[in-house]
Amino acid sequence: MITPAPAAASAAAVHAEEPAWLELDQLTERLDLAVDRAMSEAGLWAPELAARAVRQAEGDPAEAAHLLRAHRAAQPRLAVSAPVATSELRVVRRISSAFRNPPGGQILGRTVDYAGRLLDLLPEDEGRTHVIDESPAPADDGHLHHDPDHQHSADPSAVERVPGNVLAILREMGLVAPLPERPDDPEPYDITRRPARPGAPRSAWLQTMARGDTGSLVHLWWYGCDWRPDHEIPGELRHGALPVRIAHPHTGEPVTVAEVRVSEVESFYNVPSVAAQHHLGVGYGICFGHNERKSIAMAGLDLALVHYDATSELHHDVLLTLDGLDSTGYAQHLKLPHHVEYRSVLDRAEAAGQDANPPGETV
Numbered sequence: 008m009i010t011p012a013p014a015a016a017s018a019a020a021v022h023a024e025e026p027a028w029l030e031l032d033q034l035t036e037r038l039d040l041a042v043d044r045a046m047s048e049a050g051l052w053a054p055e056l057a058a059r060a061v062r063q064a065e066g067d068p069a070e071a072a073h074l075l076r077a078h079r080a081a082q083p084r085l086a087v088s089a090p091v092a093t094s095e096l097r098v099v100r101r102i103s104s105a106f107r108n109p110p111g112g113q114i115l116g117r118t119v120d121y122a123g124r125l126l127d128l129l130p131e132d133e134g135r136t137h138v139i140d141e142s143p144a145p146a147d148d149g150h151l152h153h154d155p156d157h158q159h160s161a162d163p164s165a166v167e168r169v170p171g172n173v174l175a176i177l178r179e180m181g182l183v184a185p186l187p188e189r190p191d192d193p194e195p196y197d198i199t200r201r202p203a204r205p206g207a208p209r210s211a212w213l214q215t216m217a218r219g220d221t222g223s224l225v226h227l228w229w230y231g232c233d234w235r236p237d238h239e240i241p242g243e244l245r246h247g248a249l250p251v252r253i254a255h256p257h258t259g260e261p262v263t264v265a266e267v268r269v270s271e272v273e274s275f276y277n278v279p280s281v282a283a284q285h286h287l288g289v290g291y292g293i294c295f296g297h298n299e300r301k302s303i304a305m306a307g308l309d310l311a312l313v314h315y316d317a318t319s320e321l322h323h324d325v326l327l328t329l330d331g332l333d334s335t336g337y338a339q340h341l342k343l344p345h346h347v348e349y350r351s352v353l354d355r356a357e358a359a360g361q362d363a364n365p366p367g368e369t370v
Contacts, residue, residue: 034058043268043296044068048331049075050199050218052267052295069220069335076332086253089261093271093293094172098247100297101170105240105275111170116246173243174273174289183275184286203326206317209309212325216305217294220331227324228304232311239276239290239307246270246297270298274306288313 035042035058046057049072057075064070100116103109177183196203196211198218203211216224248268252261274290292305308325315321328334 029062031055031058031062034061040297041066041068041071043298044221044301045071045075047295047298047301048072048218048220049079050295051075051079052265069331073332073335089252089254091249091252093245093249093269094175096245096247096249096269096271098170098245100246101243103173103241103243105242106173109171109173109243110176114170177242177275177287182287183289205319205322205326207326209312212312212322213291213293213305213309215326215329216292216301216308219301219329220334221298221301221304223329223331223334224308225300225304227329228307228311231324232308232321239274239310241272241303241306242275244270244272244299244303246299268296269293270296270302272299272302272306274303274310276310 035054038061041061042054042057045061045068046052046054048068049057049060051057053075056078057071060071060074060078061068063074098114100118101109101111101114102116103113174183178185193208196208196214198211198214203215246268248266250263251265251267252263254260255262270293272290272292274292275287276290277287288310290306290308290310292302292307292309294301294305308321312321312325
């Protein structure tokens with residue numbers, strides 16, 4: 008009888024042990040950007056469920072979004088939330104690359120924008136700083152000062168600020184077209200109830216981009232758009248918490264039932280048009296969680312889509328090609344058995360080769 012060497016037996020025992028699963032709070036606190044991306048692409052705000060999906064999908068964002076969407080589709084729709092203005096956003100991060108001192112000031116918040124791209128190789132027991140966090144803390148004198156001891160918190164209520172809105176200031180200055188009066192303001196298009204096709208209203212393409220695959224959205228914005236300004240300017244980028252309100256079933260009064268974190272961007276560019284040659288064009292992007300690349304790309308594409316006909320290729324690409332679950336599903340199905348189909352491909356290739364080289368001919 009052959010017995011394994013002690014070292015081999017020990018290695019086999021270690022290999023057989025299943026590593027412990029990550030706890031949900033580890034995912035929501037330390038891998039929060041992955042959790043936020045899954046919620047954004049799934050179109051469902053549920054941090055704990057999203058953490059479970061990321062864990063179950065072993066970190067695959069597309070598969071995590073698929074799990075969340077499948078769960079969402081099985082839940083009843085209990086109510087429709089009331090519209091809220093993003094002026095109510097309780098900000099934890101707010102920057103403007105267009106203005107040095109926007110109304111309310113710059114709030115850097117938690118970011119890797121100014122950190123060196125060096126791999127963290129420190130031992131686990133040594134202190135390290137993964138991100139820069141220079142959020143100004145309110146002082147007794149009413150002004151905002153930088154607090155080096157300020158610690159990041161995943162809870163947006165840790166920093167409660169509602170700074171002035173740059174777009175509102177530009178409207179007051181007459182640099183941006185005033186909001187149109189819409190007495191027959193239609194209900195937003197609901198892409199979860201009916202598919203969006205070219206010719207759908209702006210609310211449809213904004214929803215489609217908000218749920219789109221982040222990488223595909225950024226690629227289409229930067230490389231797939233024939234028309235683009237040389238460099239649109241994100242006038243304001245904000246990240247914070249928005250209230251979710253529904254009508255009370257007995258009183259009919261709006262009641263706040265939850266909060267969601269969102270990333271919001273408003274981009275500006277001087278695009279002359281027949282209607283308003285002296286007004287800046289405005290692009291808008293908003294999505295669940297902390298996903299600034301996605302919201303910046305959304306705002307840039309929104310700025311471009313206005314200048315394309317509804318039947319254009321760009322409208323087609325935005326409405327029909329950005330969904331990560333569609334493209335991922337096609338790639339996944341290619342791994343399933345296709346024996347008959349592939350045998351047919353080989354037979355055709357073999358027949359074509361025989362036709363090109365009949366028997367008896369010398370090649």
